[in-house]
Amino acid sequence: MAFISAVGIGAPARSILSHPRRHALTTARPVVVRPASAAAVRMDASTTPSASAPKTVGIGIIGCGRIGQVHAKAISSTLGAKLVAVADPFEKFGRAVASEFSTTWVADWKELVANPEVDGVVIGSPTPFHAEQIIACAEAGKAIFCEKPISNDLATIDNCLEAVDKSGVKLLVGFQRRFDSNFQKVKSVVSSGAIGDVRTFTITSRDPAPPPADYLAKSGGIFLDMASHDFDMARFVCGAEIESVFVTGAAIESAAQEAGDLDTVITVLKMSNGAFGTIENSRRCGFGYDQRVEVFGGKGSVIGSNKANDTVTVNTDSGIDSSLPFDFFMDRYAAAYTGIMGAFVDMVAQDGEVPVGGADGRAPIVAAKAAQLSVKEGRLVRLDEVDLVKATAGAL
Numbered sequence: 001m002a003f004i005s006a007v008g009i010g011a012p013a014r015s016i017l018s019h020p021r022r023h024a025l026t027t028a029r030p031v032v033v034r035p036a037s038a039a040a041v042r043m044d045a046s047t048t049p050s051a052s053a054p055k056t057v058g059i060g061i062i063g064c065g066r067i068g069q070v071h072a073k074a075i076s077s078t079l080g081a082k083l084v085a086v087a088d089p090f091e092k093f094g095r096a097v098a099s100e101f102s103t104t105w106v107a108d109w110k111e112l113v114a115n116p117e118v119d120g121v122v123i124g125s126p127t128p129f130h131a132e133q134i135i136a137c138a139e140a141g142k143a144i145f146c147e148k149p150i151s152n153d154l155a156t157i158d159n160c161l162e163a164v165d166k167s168g169v170k171l172l173v174g175f176q177r178r179f180d181s182n183f184q185k186v187k188s189v190v191s192s193g194a195i196g197d198v199r200t201f202t203i204t205s206r207d208p209a210p211p212p213a214d215y216l217a218k219s220g221g222i223f224l225d226m227a228s229h230d231f232d233m234a235r236f237v238c239g240a241e242i243e244s245v246f247v248t249g250a251a252i253e254s255a256a257q258e259a260g261d262l263d264t265v266i267t268v269l270k271m272s273n274g275a276f277g278t279i280e281n282s283r284r285c286g287f288g289y290d291q292r293v294e295v296f297g298g299k300g301s302v303i304g305s306n307k308a309n310d311t312v313t314v315n316t317d318s319g320i321d322s323s324l325p326f327d328f329f330m331d332r333y334a335a336a337y338t339g340i341m342g343a344f345v346d347m348v349a350q351d352g353e354v355p356v357g358g359a360d361g362r363a364p365i366v367a368a369k370a371a372q373l374s375v376k377e378g379r380l381v382r383l384d385e386v387d388l389v390k391a392t393a394g395a396l
Helices: 066-076 091-100 109-114 127-139 154-167 181-192 228-238 254-259 334-350 358-377
Strands: 057-062 081-087 104-106 120-123 143-146 171-173 198-206 242-250 264-271 276-282 290-297 301-304 313-316 319-322
Touching: 057 066, 057 109, 057 334, 066 081, 066 091, 066 120, 066 334, 081 091, 081 109, 091 104, 104 109, 109 127, 120 127, 120 334, 127 143, 127 154, 143 334, 154 171, 154 358, 171 334, 171 358, 181 228, 181 290, 181 301, 198 228, 228 242, 228 264, 228 276, 228 290, 228 358, 242 358, 264 358
Parallel strands: 057 081, 057 120, 081 104, 120 143, 143 171, 198 276
Antiparallel strands: 198 290, 242 264, 264 276, 290 301, 313 319
């Protein structure tokens, strides 16, 4: 669900740790939380690390909301990674996560960043805190994983990327959909040339239900909050930059109307490689979380379909029946979240390439601002109209 932020705003809680958006960070003494029944771990010849074993990567997480929990679970199951500490100003949530994953909780995120055992920092805090935390991590020489968006302000993003470049650290932006098996296969097929030159594409992205009006009023709007994932997907599967957008949309339901936002939009995109396509976004979908992509080329097409709890189809004389798609984004993209965190750990451990860099995080914000202008003025908008300082293209 696009409207659930780093702290799980806008939807029924799926975890005892979900809590409202935080707006203040405080300082407190660190607390080490250990399970009540902790026991010594036996190590035999098969588990003892050898002298040549690679160094374990120490990871710290800022933010113990819903997305922080997802990343904590992924890190805890990733070979070569250790969850050194978590930071959250709310003791209840910080202690709970620290206890579940047998790590240390601190209230002050700056203390986590300063910890010499932390090699990489996962930023899962609310968006208004991202920039300060990215810059602090860069200055401390820590590798950075930041949930999208870096910021909704281009100047702020540019300041962050300048700090990252100056320090020489690596920044991975959390567009987890690139690590979904369907979309990776689509990208692989397109890149292989199997369908020929890309001519058109269709991206469908519909949420099961809209968030409340009070969330929508603070979300930045459907293009920044929801469609940014799809702008990134267009760049990813096409291997090209977005040059222009034209939007048709409406606020059909009361929540969007009250927030002055849209809940149903179609965006037409023109890409730098000559391809063009559409993104359809809806805040409501009666049959579940609808996430599909099709890319059409000169030799054929490739389609990434929805995922469900099972792939069983029942065929009888009364009809054909199959399961509905997942109805929750954490379920739909569970493996993708694990995959992107594994990529972050590998990037830190091996000093490897950044799979989704700062420029990749910036590009969808430019597209979102162009889409907003298209709605306002009812016309096609080139991205260079809203991006006077163009960033170098990312990894695509």
